[in-house]
Amino acid sequence: xxxxxxxxxxxxxxxxxxxxxxxxxxxxxxxxxxxxxxxxxxxxxxxxxxxxxxxxxxxxxxxxxxxxxxxxxxxxxxxxxxxxxxxxxxxxxxxxxxxxxxxxxxxxxxxxxxxxxxxxxxxxxxxxxxxxxxxxxxxxxxxxxxxxxxxxxxxxxxxxxxxxxxxxxxxxxxxxxxxxxxxxxxxxxxxxxxxxxxxxxxxxxxxxxxxxxxxxxxxxxxxxxxxxxxxxxxxxxxxxxxxxxxxxxxxxxxxxxxxxxxxxxxxxxxxxxxxxxxxxxxxxxxxxxxxxxxxxxxxxxxxxxxxxxxxxxxxxxxxxxxxxxxxxxxxxxxxxxxxxxxxxxxxxxxxxxxxxxxxxxxxxxxxxxxxxxxxxxxxxxxxxxxxxxxxxxxxxxxxxxxxxxxxxxxxxxxxxxxxxxxxxxxxxxxxxxxxxxxxxxxxxxxxxxxxxxxxxxxxxxxxxxxxxxxxxxxxxxxxxxxxxxxxxxxxxxxxxxxxxxxxxxxxxxxxxxxxxxxxxxxxxxxxxxxxxxxxxxxxxxxxxxxxxxxxxxxxxxxxxxxxxxxxxxxxxxxxxxxxxxxxxxxxxxxxxxxxxxxxxxxxxxxxxxxxxxxxxxxxxxxxxxxxxxxxxxxxxxxxxxxxxxxxxxxxxxxxxxxxxxxxxxxxxxxxxxxxxxxxxxxxxxxxxxxxxxxxxxxxxxxxxxxxxxxxxxxxxxxxxxxxxxxxxxxxxxxxxxxxxxxxxx
Numbered sequence: 240x241x242x243x244x245x246x247x248x249x250x251x252x253x254x255x256x257x258x259x260x261x262x263x264x265x266x267x268x269x270x271x272x273x274x275x276x277x278x279x280x281x282x283x284x285x286x287x288x289x290x291x292x293x294x295x296x297x298x299x300x301x302x303x304x305x306x307x308x309x310x311x312x313x314x315x316x317x318x319x320x321x322x323x324x325x326x327x328x329x330x331x332x333x334x335x336x337x338x339x340x341x342x343x344x345x346x347x348x349x350x351x352x353x354x355x356x357x358x359x360x361x362x363x364x365x366x367x368x369x370x371x372x373x374x375x376x377x378x379x380x381x382x383x384x385x386x387x388x389x390x391x392x393x394x395x396x397x398x399x400x401x402x403x404x405x406x407x408x409x410x411x412x413x414x415x416x417x418x419x420x421x422x423x424x425x426x427x428x429x430x431x432x433x434x435x436x437x438x439x440x441x442x443x444x445x446x447x448x449x450x451x452x453x454x455x456x457x458x459x460x461x462x463x464x465x466x467x468x469x470x471x472x473x474x475x476x477x478x479x480x481x482x483x484x485x486x487x488x489x490x491x492x493x494x495x496x497x498x499x500x501x502x503x504x505x506x507x508x509x510x511x512x513x514x515x516x517x518x519x520x521x522x523x524x525x526x527x528x529x530x531x532x533x534x535x536x537x538x539x540x541x542x543x544x545x546x547x548x549x550x551x552x553x554x555x556x557x558x559x560x561x562x563x564x565x566x567x568x569x570x571x572x573x574x575x576x577x578x579x580x581x582x583x584x585x586x587x588x589x590x591x592x593x594x595x596x597x598x599x600x601x602x603x604x605x606x607x608x609x610x611x612x613x614x615x616x617x618x619x620x621x622x623x624x625x626x627x628x629x630x631x632x633x634x635x636x637x638x639x640x641x642x643x644x645x646x647x648x649x650x651x652x653x654x655x656x657x658x659x660x661x662x663x664x665x666x667x668x669x670x671x672x673x674x675x676x677x678x679x680x681x682x683x684x685x686x687x688x689x690x691x692x693x694x695x696x697x698x699x700x701x702x703x704x705x706x707x708x709x710x711x712x713x714x715x716x717x718x719x720x721x722x723x724x725x726x727x728x729x730x731x732x733x734x735x736x737x738x739x740x741x742x743x744x745x746x747x748x749x750x751x752x753x754x755x756x757x758x759x760x761x762x763x764x765x766x767x768x769x770x771x772x773x774x775x776x777x778x779x780x781x782x783x784x785x786x787x788x789x790x791x792x793x794x795x796x797x798x799x800x801x802x803x804x805x806x807x808x809x810x811x812x813x814x815x816x817x818x819x820x821x822x823x824x825x826x827x828x829x830x831x832x833x834x835x836x837x838x839x840x841x842x843x844x845x846x847x848x849x850x851x852x853x854x855x856x857x858x859x860x861x862x863x864x865x866x867x868x869x870x871x872x873x874x875x876x877x878x879x880x881x882x883x884x885x886x887x888x889x890x891x892x893x894x895x896x897x898x899x900x901x902x903x904x905x906x907x908x909x910x911x912x913x914x915x916x917x918x919x920x921x922x923x924x925x926x927x928x929x930x931x932x933x934x935x936x937x938x939x940x941x942x943x944x945x946x947x948x949x950x951x952x953x954x955x956x957x958x959x960x961x962x963x964x965x966x967x968x969x970x971x972x973x974x975x976x977x978x979x980x981x982x983x984x
Contacts, residue, residue: 253725255784257972261965265720266780271697271711274685280678284309286326294323301683304709314359317366324357336361337387345376348429356381369401370394379423380436385444393422398438398449400495411493418455425454425477425486431883432515433567433577441525446546447493448517448527454486462922466951476924481878481885482892488514490529492546503544504551505531515566518579521586528580532566536887539564558593562813563887568592568599570624570801581629590629594806599623617653618661622803624648630681637677645803646731646743646775648672652703664705672776689777691729691745694718725750727786736826743773744795750787756983759841760791766820767849768812768888771800781968789981797823814890817902821856828864843979845869848926855904862912867979869971871918872926872955875905875934879927908937914978915945920953
């Protein structure tokens with residue numbers, strides 16, 4: 240008989256271990272991904288495995304859930320091979336007759352956007368590889384023409400069109416290279432504007448509109464890899480730092496038949512403006528709607544262009560703000576993708592998001608010849624969190640909002656006919672965060688609900704009655720596991736600082752909390768415009784592990800975070816990142832220190848990325864409050880980050896360098912008094928390891944004692960390599976316990 244080690248025999252099954260969290264997968268909630276709506280939503284498609292374990296695509300009738308094989312494994316198997324293609328993605332034509340299959344993919348920046356494409360003709364069964372003769376895994380964003388006879392794609396920074404019947408491949412651009420980029424984007428555009436796919440077929444298939452990004456003057460940031468070969472080598476990344484001139488972006492229109500290219504002229508220096516969005520409008524004319532954002536990002540202009548004009552686009556509307564104009568309305572449900580402006584009334588009007596009335600509202604904007612006419616807003620003095628779609632047949636718009644509680648999200652319906660009060664569709668019992676994948680016809684949705692104490696449940700529902708058709712994932716196995724554990728419940732609270740700022744927060748008390756004792760607090764922070772921390776959604780089990788160890792866990796949202804509290808709240812941070820957000824957190828913490836169960840001598844803080852920067856600023860600017868800090872992948876010097884993000888929220892350093900200096904943690908490093916752990920991946924292409932080394936030098940200069948944990952060649956997420964995530968959280972936990980001991984006193 241084999242006996243277990245003593246420590247394993249003594250393990251309390253009601254307690255969580257780090258090995259369970261990061262090795263077993265027992266606590267990972269299951270989602271329901273990969274669904275594709277079909278036939279407007281009356282059916283949907285799923286990639287599944289057949290009895291032999293091979294991939295096939297099944298079609299389900301939405302109402303009845305009746306299943307049939309839509310594309311068999313045999314249809315997905317190329318001639319001469321015995322296994323179907325391993326699909327990363329697929330795109331189905333509107334009539335369902337043809338399917339583009341994306342396989343053998345490679346990561347570009349954040350995601351796998353290049354690979355090989357195959358085309359399946361479902362009627363004939365013909366399966367053919369596209370782009371033959373092009374390098375392996377080099378095709379990007381393949382799209383069939385509206386008539387289904389051609390396909391266009393990007394390969395090595397040029398746009399190609401392929402005739403499906405003959406197989407003839409023709410380049411539509413030929414000047415593309417690593418610095419002149421056609422049909423896709425550089426690092427900054429993808430990271431900060433979510434721009435990846437850089438070309439569009441016109442509705443009639445005669446033209447292709449495309450971006451050309453001129454990155455020839457963007458300097459390479461050289462990351463160094465010292466471990467994967469005998470001699471180190473560098474990895475160049477086109478990366479425009481704060482204050483550096485952005486890459487120039489142009490838009491053009493290609494007449495596919497002739498190959499002629501029209502360069503669209505927009506007012507202003509292309510090196511001092513961005514072009515974040517471009518789309519074809521509906522209707523009989525071939526018209527483009529183009530958005531131009533100035534470098535300071537406080538002025539967004541809309542232009543109209545008709546292919547018959549051959550020259551200058553017409554400026555038709557300007558959105559301005561004293562701070563910045565949001566192209567991406569960041570929210571808990573934001574996805575990393577560029578979204579077109581919704582069109583209504585056959586392209587004669589659009590739905591435009593604006594904060595001009597102090598709230599993130601939705602407006603109907605009629606497209607005139609000379610100037611757009613913006614009518615009334617749809618909402619009544621509260622913020623839209625997310626736009627799901629407009630369904631003109633139903634005379635209805637679906638949005639996400641939460642007027643009464645900024646930590647939550649619910650589905651609302653708004654009539655498109657006149658100004659009517661929005662109607663909440665999410666039932667009252669679904670408190671927390673509710674996210675929806677609404678069908679194209681607006682009659683069905685995949686509804687994902689969770690709250691801070693409840694793992695996600697995924698339901699197929701009908702709309703607008705919000706009735707359940709089927710539970711697609713209930714996370715029963717996870718809930719059974721949770722029921723055997725001693726867990727704490729998240730509590731939500733509000734705290735008002737001495738300066739009158741009211742902040743939302745959530746708290747997890749120690750599992751074995753004893754009234755009358757004082758406990759250490761670990762603050763989990765972010766605090767910048769791209770993240771909200773105190774949301775009522777399921778967030779994983781690491782916090783519960785720490786609560787079982789004897790820590791209070793608190794997360795709060797300061798001014799400048801993307802809460803549903805109006806424009807003034809979100810824009811208060813302008814030119815004050817590192818100052819106003821750190822002060823709000825510190826002032827709120829001072830109020831929390833008055834609670835009788837909080838130990839003021841054991842106050843710790845940690846965060847990642849912007850939260851890593853916040854951790855440093857709190858440790859350096861308020862050392863009398865925060866005794867221990869764990870900073871992961873921080874921006875130590877704001878001048879080291881990319882220009883698109885940092886200049887949006889901080890302005891141009893040529894105009895306000897002092898704001899950059901005062902907001903950067905490195906400026907205040909001399910004030911460190913407590914225990915600091917600095918963690919960074921040396922292969923971080925987002926927040927460069929340069930930040931860590933610059934901060935290390937500054938701390939050495941002032942003779943400050945601290946600890947550093949570098950992760951060789953890991954990116955910003957620090958997840959690559961065997962055992963990395965487990966090691967990271969083991970390191971954090973060990974450092975916290977040694978420097979901020981757990982338990983009540």
